[in-house]
Amino acid sequence: MPLLEIENLTVQYHTLHGAVQAVRGVTLSIERGRALGLVGESGCGKTTLARALINVLARNAAITGGAVRFDGVDLLQLSGGALNDYRWRRIGLVPQAAMDSLDPVYRVGDQLVETMRLRGGLTPAQARERAARLFALVGLEPTRLRLYPHELSGGMKQRVVIAMALALQPKLVIADEPVTALDVIVQHQVLRTMRELQETLSLSLLLITHDISVVADLCDDVAVMYAGRIVETGSVREVFAAPQHPYTMGLRNAFPSLRASSARLVPIEGYPPDLASPPNGCAFAPRCPFAVQRCWGDDPVLMPTGGGRLAACHRAMEADVLRIQAPQAFARLEATGSQAVEGGAPGGGIP
């Protein structure tokens, strides 16, 4: 049994313009001791998904359906108090805004100690001792426990927040864009620390990022998210070597490759759909160079494609061919700004 199973989870934001479906039926699982990378562009629902897992959402957001099973227990069925017991003791979270996640008026060590005393039931002396060990673990000198957040650099604050996430020895750590705000050298250091911790503490890790190179560096498995849905999952090696969803192919073209940097970067033309009124068909169809008639009316579901991989694309079976055409197809789309239609899609035409 996987450690965490997300099943058909939906989350809505209530806005002045009606309900916005930020997460539209996500199904995903995280295996014990493995690191899963969740990639997707800004606004695709990654952060909302992460916060929904422990139900700490913005005031105007609500989970409208689905299940989140942790060790077989559906967290969404739990009462407030019982769910609170899972927060931090079993699921730790490194939030997106780690820079602003520490209370400015308390010393960082005191905040760490507070968490361990109130949630872990440690005595002050135990908590202090453990705080020093946690700091050493994330690569901070224990003397820094006495500093206030504003006296730390961004990378140090990030490490403090990671230490916080590990304070109660959770089985799962969710890290939401943990290095986005850091400069490249510090990014690398923090990521390496996270990878080491994940391996030595045999944690399960859900790493959320828009940077596929971070996933390639750090994760065992990857899930690609688009417009509130998971469109492809599998092991990092397989998915990045042979993507089966056109969006993943496009993402790969849009990022500088770690090894071969000769290929030209091709952005994915267009914008994600407005999730206040999600499309009937595949959400990626308007930006997809391979969209066929069926894609516009029939929303593909995530289906096994063999070898433990899943993809939500009607043409997943032709993926090997499409992958070869992808660089040119996306480039053509970029050049013309409209789709080279196969089978005639409504709304798109050849100029």
Next chain:
Amino acid sequence: MPTRFSFLASRLSQTVLVLWVVATLLFLIFRLMPGNPLVAYIDPNFTAEVQQALLRQFGLDQPLHVQYAVFLSNLVRGEFGRSFFSREPVSQVMWQVLPNTLVLTLSALLLAYAVGVVGGALLAARRGTWAEAWGIPAVLATRAAPEFWVGMLALAVFSFTLNWFPSSGATSPGSAYSTWWAQVASWDFLRHLTLPALTLALYLQGLPTLLMRSTMLEVMDEDFITFCRMRGLPERTILLRHAARNALLPVVTAFALGIGYSIGGNVIIETVFSWPGLGRTLVRAVAAKDYPVAQAAFFLIAVVMIVMNFVADLLYSLLDPRVSHERQ
């Protein structure tokens, strides 16, 4: 810490400078006002010699710069001259009324800010409920109600009708106490203090309540509060230890400045309740053209205000570690 010390020294010297400016302005204002300061005091039937003698007695026959020098040197020694009327030294008059004003203002302010901080935090925590729907209009109404009107209502109900509290003064006529502290601690004094202090507190609580509420709402949206929720900290801890503690910062500033403002602004309450304080003395001195007393009263109000500004700065640096005085 030398840096801390130099900050204090520089702030203190600024404070002294401001006080000097205030003193100079006060000196000039009273000299520039039309009419001889002694007009009210000197009987026109006095002979010219007597009038001259009186002017000399008060030092008003000296050239302006000499008067100014005398004024400043007296000020430094805490001497404000003698009242034109009672002939008492002004400093003695001030010592009689200033403590009363301080007791009234501080007790009202402490009450107002204690209620305001707790009330504001609760209003923020109960956002969107009936508590907010009724609470905010109630706070605004008490803030908007004129002090003299509330004071008169309080007197009419609790003093004249119900006879629970005395209607005027700080002590009952004929009562005597060995020390000032004994007087303040006496039951009689507290009974006299209750109505004016409550009326003033009712008026003052609007600012801290609404300020606390709005800062609290702002803080509740901060990422570190969300992070507290993610960590599963108890709601009470989040509200009190984290949200309220951060929201308190501007309220503390308002409190220290509030002391300064209300010492001067107590004129109305002190007059309505015949409270023998600085405000009432000031009004009387101005009305009677008792310039030495008025001068001293204005100066004391300015001193309290400036000192409280200084205290506010110090408090802020104690409460907020980000405010460091060690840079400049």
